[in-house]
Amino acid sequence: MEINHLSERASEDYFLVQKALSENCQNSYTKLLERYRDSVYHTMLKMVKDNDDAEDLTIEAFGKAFRRLESYSPSFAFSTWLFKIATNNCIDFIRKQKMVILSIDEGNDQNSMDTAPSIQIKNDDLDPEEKIMLAQRSEQLKKILEQLNDKYRLMLEYRYFDELSYQEIAEKLDIPLGTVKAQIFRAKELLYEILKSNKSL
Numbered sequence: 514m515e516i517n518h519l520s521e522r523a524s525e526d527y528f529l530v531q532k533a534l535s536e537n538c539q540n541s542y543t544k545l546l547e548r549y550r551d552s553v554y555h556t557m558l559k560m561v562k563d564n565d566d567a568e569d570l571t572i573e574a575f576g577k578a579f580r581r582l583e584s585y586s587p588s589f590a591f592s593t594w595l596f597k598i599a600t601n602n603c604i605d606f607i608r609k610q611k612m613v614i615l616s617i618d619e620g621n622d623q624n625s626m627d628t629a630p631s632i633q634i635k636n637d638d639l640d641p642e643e644k645i646m647l648a649q650r651s652e653q654l655k656k657i658l659e660q661l662n663d664k665y666r667l668m669l670e671y672r673y674f675d676e677l678s679y680q681e682i683a684e685k686l687d688i689p690l691g692t693v694k695a696q697i698f699r700a701k702e703l704l705y706e707i708l709k710s711n712k713s714l
Contacts, residue, residue, distance in 0.1 A: 516587045526591035534582055546575055549592060553599050560603045565679050569694055570606060574599035609705040660707050665700035672697055 516527055526545065533541035553574055578585075578598050585594050596688035655674075658666045671677045671685065679697070683690040 519587060519590060523587075523590035523592070530582060530585055530591060533579075542579060546589070549595055550575070553596065556596065556599060557603055560600070561607065565694075566606070569698055570599070570603050572694075573698075574602055577602060609701065616674045657704065657707060661700060661703055665696065665703060668693070668697045668700050669704065 516524055519527060525546070529541040529545055532538045533545070537540070537545040540685065550571060554567055557570040557574070561567055561570065578595050581598070585591060660668055667681065671682045672679075675694065677685065679690060679693050682697075683693045686693070
């Protein structure tokens with residue numbers, strides 16, 4: 514396939530992709546990951562404003578890209594294709610987070626769609642009325658979490674009610690950090706599905 518239009522770096526990426534596909538060369542996958550991990554991470558961080566979420570989204574982006582590697586076309590640079598996957602995945606993540614907030618807090622006005630989503634529960638800088646509203650929303654979220662199995666419910670409670678970092682959760686439960694990240698990601702997906710199927714929440 515003609516790749517003369519690609520830059521030198523993009524051409525190198527193309528050959529790494531071909532080697533990864535034809536030989537299942539793990540070194541090629543590693544090189545692609547090392548080349549773009551930091552730039553993808555910083556792009557994700559700008560979009561979600563959270564280090565842990567940005568790291569998760571970076572891993573997901575590469576996972577999706579590598580699973581779809583056969584669909585990559587050298588009509589454009591691999592980096593362009595990768596960043597499109599990463600940003601689209603991040604937009605989906607943000608949309609799901611907004612769904613969580615809007616579903617458990619019907620008092621939000623339309624302008625709230627323009628703000629970065631969050632399901633953080635604690636905030637010591639609220640006035641009394643806001644604290645009452647937050648407590649009500651917290652109770653609503655707890656009722657929703659009861660629909661998850663114990664493993665996923667506990668993960669989300671540690672993360673959003675106790676505000677533990679991923680590393681702190683891993684140490685508390687004595688499980689690998691990667692397992693914590695994977696389970697919290699899955700728990701958020703399940704929570705989103707519950708909210709999506711029950712608009713009355």
